[in-house]
Amino acid sequence: MIRRNRRPDWRRIKTLFSYTIDEAAAALHVHRNAVRYWIKKCGLPAFTDRRPHLIQGADLVTFLRSRREARRRKCGPGQFFCLKCRTPRTAAEGLLDYRGISATRGALVGICPVCETLMHRFVSRARLPAISREFNAQIGQVEESLRDTPHPLLNCHINGST
DSSP: OOOOOSSOOGGGSOTTOEEEHHHHHHHHTSOHHHHHHHHHTSOOOOBOSSSSOEEEHHHHHHHHHHHHHHHOOOOOTTEEEETTTTEEEEOGGGEEEEEESSSSEEEEEEEOTTTOOEEEEEEEGGGHHHHHHHSEEEEOOOOOOTTTSSSOOOOSOTTSOO
């Protein structure tokens, strides 16, 4: 059974080899109809004048890398990537919440102004003063982990007595 993959990994392809449609599909863990679609509709160069159709490995790598780069969306300063809208957005009304993960890192949480889902962005704690000047950010307390506490309280009976 062939595993379906939404993001084929171009590093599985050897650039000096030629691939048939079935070999390329098996190497990328995609269906062979996906490779046929890339040839017919998306412009993947292939030798289609004879059977079996051949695809140069270098052409396949170039095609997959350019396809992935075309889909990437870079976030500008002060933007978050909204997973639901699939585009970079600025938080609604500039309101952000900082949730500390460790003593040095945390996550900024904002609300997408279009679809109203939460957007997260990891930041260093050292950048908080600059971020709080730019946005209306609320900074919460860092939650201690069990390892960081001097006397951890465990709700278990280690010595075997009940």
